Amino acid sequence: MQRLALLALVLVSSLAVAQAPTRVRGTITALDGDVLSVKSREGKDLKLHLVSNVGVTTAKTTSLNDLKGKYVGVTAVNKGGKMTALEVHAIPPQAKPGHFPWDLAPDSTMTNANLDGIAQVGGGDAGGMEITLNYQGGSQKVLVPPGTPIVAFDPGSRADLKVGETIWTNARQEGDKIVVERLNVSKAGVKPPH
Numbered sequence: 001m002q003r004l005a006l007l008a009l010v011l012v013s014s015l016a017v018a019q020a021p022t023r024v025r026g027t028i029t030a031l032d033g034d035v036l037s038v039k040s041r042e043g044k045d046l047k048l049h050l051v052s053n054v055g056v057t058t059a060k061t062t063s064l065n066d067l068k069g070k071y072v073g074v075t076a077v078n079k080g081g082k083m084t085a086l087e088v089h090a091i092p093p094q095a096k097p098g099h100f101p102w103d104l105a106p107d108s109t110m111t112n113a114n115l116d117g118i119a120q121v122g123g124g125d126a127g128g129m130e131i132t133l134n135y136q137g138g139s140q141k142v143l144v145p146p147g148t149p150i151v152a153f154d155p156g157s158r159a160d161l162k163v164g165e166t167i168w169t170n171a172r173q174e175g176d177k178i179v180v181e182r183l184n185v186s187k188a189g190v191k192p193p194h
Helices: 002-019
Strands: 021-032 035-040 045-061 071-079 082-090 098-101 109-121 128-135 138-144 150-155 166-174 177-185
Touching: 021 045, 021 177, 071 128, 071 138, 098 138, 109 138
Parallel strands: 045 177, 082 138, 082 150
Antiparallel strands: 021 035, 021 166, 035 045, 045 150, 071 082, 071 109, 098 109, 109 128, 128 138, 166 177
């Protein structure tokens, strides 16, 4: 019986590993049927297997005012004791809320929350906007310096998956395949957040 329980634990653990999301950031090098070839930001040549009804969204520039009251993801780093945004973007409501480590830059974090407040702070190059992010169980105040990418998304299609465009996706590993159900792609020079 103990051996059976151990076997079940190993099986569940291996399934969890197989289902773990894999963040992929890179530049499209080809699209052949359902296989999207990408050069990752780490320089690897990857083949992403798109599901037949893959969801595609295209990036577009927006403003903090347009995102106020909406659900956002904010990637930030601590600079001089102040959380400072690297990028702000609209996210789908099913994205996990909270504040957790992220892999965009060393010691970066991601906060998925409602953007409930915007206030002007400082002046000149030291200035910017301070946003208040609220999520179940917590809150963060983040400085958004001038020039920080602020991005929303429009519905897209496979036709937007062109060579040279950049993508971001939370894929899943299935054996030796990277399977993609949904991805964000650049458009008109606006890149999806990373």
